[in-house]
Amino acid sequence: MMRKVLFTIFFFILASQGDSLYCYRCNSNHPGCGTPLNWLWYWGETCPEYDDKCVKIIERKGAETIITRECLSSVRSFRTDIPADHYEGCRPAAKDVRLGHYVNNSIHQLDIHRDYYDEVTWCFCYFDHRCNSAKNTTVSILLVSLIIAIEYFIS
Structure with a gap:
C-alpha cells in the first residue's frame, strides 16, 4: 500500500512541473556550453514566463562562432x-534600421549598429524541455507517466 502512495505522490509531482519550460541558459564562452553542449554542467533552468520559448542564437x-542559449x-x-x-x-536575424541612427560615434569597438557579426541565426523551440541544445536529452513526461501507471495497476 505504501508503494502505491509513493508512486501516486511521484506522479503528481511530475505532473505539476508542466507549468513552465526548462531551457539551457548559458553562453559558449562558458566551459561546456559550446558545441556539443555538456548537459551534465547545465541542467536547465525554468523560464520566467509561462508561454516562453527556448532560444539558441x-x-x-569568419571562424569565430558564439552560441547563446x-x-x-x-x-527580448x-x-x-x-x-x-x-x-x-x-x-x-532581423535588421533594425533605426538602431544607432541618432548616434555619432567613431569608436567601432562599441558596435552601435550591431553589425559586427556576418551571420546571426535565431533558433526557436518550445515543445520540449531543454530543446535549445544540439541534441535532445530529455525524458518524455508521457513515458514516465505510463511507466508509473503500469506499475501502479500491476502491483
Missing part, C-alpha cells in the same frame, strides 16, 4: 534583432 564572424523573454529586453516569426525552427 548563433553568431558567426536562453529564454526568449530574457533576451536588450536584443532588437529578434525575427518576427517565433515558430519552431531557425531563421536569420
Whole structure:
C-alpha cells in the first residue's frame, strides 16, 4: 500500500512541473556550453514566463562562432534583432534600421549598429524541455507517466 502512495505522490509531482519550460541558459564562452553542449554542467533552468520559448542564437564572424542559449523573454529586453516569426525552427536575424541612427560615434569597438557579426541565426523551440541544445536529452513526461501507471495497476 505504501508503494502505491509513493508512486501516486511521484506522479503528481511530475505532473505539476508542466507549468513552465526548462531551457539551457548559458553562453559558449562558458566551459561546456559550446558545441556539443555538456548537459551534465547545465541542467536547465525554468523560464520566467509561462508561454516562453527556448532560444539558441548563433553568431558567426569568419571562424569565430558564439552560441547563446536562453529564454526568449530574457533576451527580448536588450536584443532588437529578434525575427518576427517565433515558430519552431531557425531563421536569420532581423535588421533594425533605426538602431544607432541618432548616434555619432567613431569608436567601432562599441558596435552601435550591431553589425559586427556576418551571420546571426535565431533558433526557436518550445515543445520540449531543454530543446535549445544540439541534441535532445530529455525524458518524455508521457513515458514516465505510463511507466508509473503500469506499475501502479500491476502491483
